[in-house]
Amino acid sequence: MDELKRRIQEQGQVLPGDIVKVDSFLNHRIDVPLIQHVAEDFAEKFEGCGATVILTVEASGIAIAFALAQRLGVSMVFAKKGQAKNIGSNVYAADVHSYTRGNTYGVYVSKKYISPEDRVLIVDDFLANGQAALGLLSICEQAGAEVVGVGIVIEKQWQRGSELIRKLNLPLYSAAVIAAVEDGEIRFADDDDEV
């Protein structure tokens, strides 16, 4: 998606550890029209998938999930991180390892909010090592719900998540696919419009 790639080039910062920081529009300050355009792009790519619910994980996935849920006329659910006291024991849970932070955390979704009848469209801001996406996929599997697609704002193709998720043969679409970061420069893949 050209508008997004342009913004990443203009405002993205490459930090040590191949971190691409885009907090001016995606995950700290949120540029509302841009996120709506990404949601439009997702909606077009996943047209006809019959999603009944959008699933993401707190916190940076919530804005794009909300915008997509608006566009598709469905509700959204965000998985909570950690040992949320109030969520009760009646949850689907998965452990997620963060390579960036070097720790493992839990993600939880109440059993009330994903059912075997649901067709789930998973979205997130980044696909890096893929562990958060795998956690959400595990939650859907526990719920007996069908995952109809995975929508990612920015995919870091050189990290392990890209291959991990692609080999599951799920419809995966990333609005921007970064092929590599070389000498602080961001290079995009050409295949960013594949589903």
Place this chain on the structure above:
Amino acid sequence: MDELKRRIQEQGQVLPGDIVKVDSFLNHRIDVPLIQHVAEDFAEKFEGCGATVILTVEASGIAIAFALAQRLGVSMVFAKKGQAKNIGSNVYAADVHSYTRGNTYGVYVSKKYISPEDRVLIVDDFLANGQAALGLLSICEQAGAEVVGVGIVIEKQWQRGSELIRKLNLPLYSAAVIAAVEDGEIRFADDDDEV
């Protein structure tokens, strides 16, 4: 706001510790049309406030902040919790004590995203003990930005935040004000449309 109060009555659960759990529409599963209606209600109440940015704190404030930012045509910023590695040291920070969880956590906003020229409208899902709102107010004060209002989805009037924030003489509007929880029953205040 009647639609919201009805939903709280119908779906809210009162848990020990006077916790009002509304995760079926506000802070786990998100009912998108309802949140949009609350944002409309906020927009009407804060009409003419001249907000340049909506500020909230992750994670449960993000959806309502996004919907309000859409409605007002401004961007939004969500304060991050904890020691976010990637945010850098160039931040405004405040400590927030959680009475519910019995711990203290940090909230941070990059100095790039709130400036002295900003007119900030703070929103959050709950006003309980008021500590998160005070943290956001402190961040705005550090930034030299003017706070033009505080919009809350659900205010728990009997907890200390209600008085703490009200005595600051800021325009405060809560879409639903719960006066008390008695024997598991939720009783609303009548003055829920005051700004």
